[in-house]
Amino acid sequence: MSVHGNCGSQDEIWADKVKKIKVVCEMKLKIDTKTRAMVHLSSLLLRKYHGGHVAIRLALGGATNRPFYRIVAAYNKRSRDGKYIEQLGSYDPLPNIYNEKLVSFNFDRIKYWMGCGAHPTKPVAKLLGLAGFFPLHPMTITEAERRIKSEAKTQKEEEEDEEEKQAEQ
């Protein structure tokens, strides 16, 4: 029984709703609350971002002509480089002296956020596919094929140019 009577504040109503849904979930799934951590029902908590969701995406940082991405769990409607919920890793698109592009993932937390209903964006899904955590993204394969085709084309053109030069000589 709330102190304010029938016209209880919005927060209390929402808290009640969340509690009821949790109880129903627990009853249906028979979860033991003491051993399970609190379940973020993110779609419900986003009452201010109605229709929004948590996204796992790349936030750009770095300097001019030197990009550096942080893999970040943030609300969908937030700005790209703005306030995020949690950083889940990093991605350096420029190769280092060993010709490696360094990517780091906090798989434990990524699993958690995916479990809460977060949506990864296309580049993040591609990276996770390359890592082996997700199945390979179809666009990765398509891009590889396109690159092979274009390289084959340029090679053909070069060969034709050489033939013409030799013919002239």
Add this chain to the structure above:
Amino acid sequence: MAARCAGRALSRAARSVINAEYNRAARSQTVQRLTCTAAPGSSSSGQDADRLKAVQFADAEVQDILNRITGLDLNKVFQPVKQELKPPKYRLLTDTQLEEAAHKAGTQAKKLLKMPPVLPERKPIEEVLCEDKMLEGMDKAKYVFTDITYNIPHRERFIVVREPSGTLRKASWEERDRLLQVYFPKNERKLTPPPMFKEENLKVMFGQNRHHAVLNYCLVQFEPDSAEFKRVHALTYEDIEKNGKYNLLWSTRLFGGLVWHLISSQRIDGLLSDMLQRDRVHDAESLVHLFNLAHPQSDSALQAQQQQASGLELLKIYADCECQRPGFIKLALQVYEQTKTQSSA
């Protein structure tokens, strides 16, 4: 299809992907992080262990003997190390608090003298998780994926490389060390090993008698089972053995490693003669005892077991059987016995 399998394999709690060798090595490293564990099949025995089992570096008996031989020269142990100058702090303590502080200082000294582990060399990682020919030509650079989950021991971490040819393989040991230093940096460890560890520069350091500095830096920079670590240590020990500079490492935590290296290559004559010269007869006896434990099939060990020898007799048996310079040791023993009888008389 293959990619999906790989994806499922990794995403199913990563720890459940068990590689037999990894698991054994990883568990032994993680469960007893400070003390090393004996890995079976080390190169130091190399004999049939049917009846008499050769002893490993990590056994309690061996460690006990090595600790005793190392000695405790307080002046050398607590040698002033170059540090930032800080003004001294004074505290007012009761008697019991003073005892506790002394006790803590004792344990701290023991930690400083803790011997770094001698482990067999790590085998190169050659596991390929997935081969995707359709990804060939996707990119000219490799992608290296590291798992930054906080609570996993570094040996069990997943560090995986996607080559431009499309193969997904586990990272090699050198790549692992470098990436772990990038994401979980250790104090004073560099990403690329400093030029001090090249042969020419090591010789300069040896000329200046700075073996302990070399070995300490090596401990900081490399993992104990890496090839580089073993190479630097081998070079240092060879130089010490060649020039007889055993006293440089005496009473430091590096002495045990030196003794073990000499014992496993069966070249303890120089060290024995050095000890006898400095009148450390008990240490010499423990050294021979350790040699017998490590090479139970050798002549001196068998004879010592037959005669149940101990003390100076052990040394005599060793001088007779295995020694390459028996003359000096016998002379030294004679002198020692003479002085003993003189002092007692």
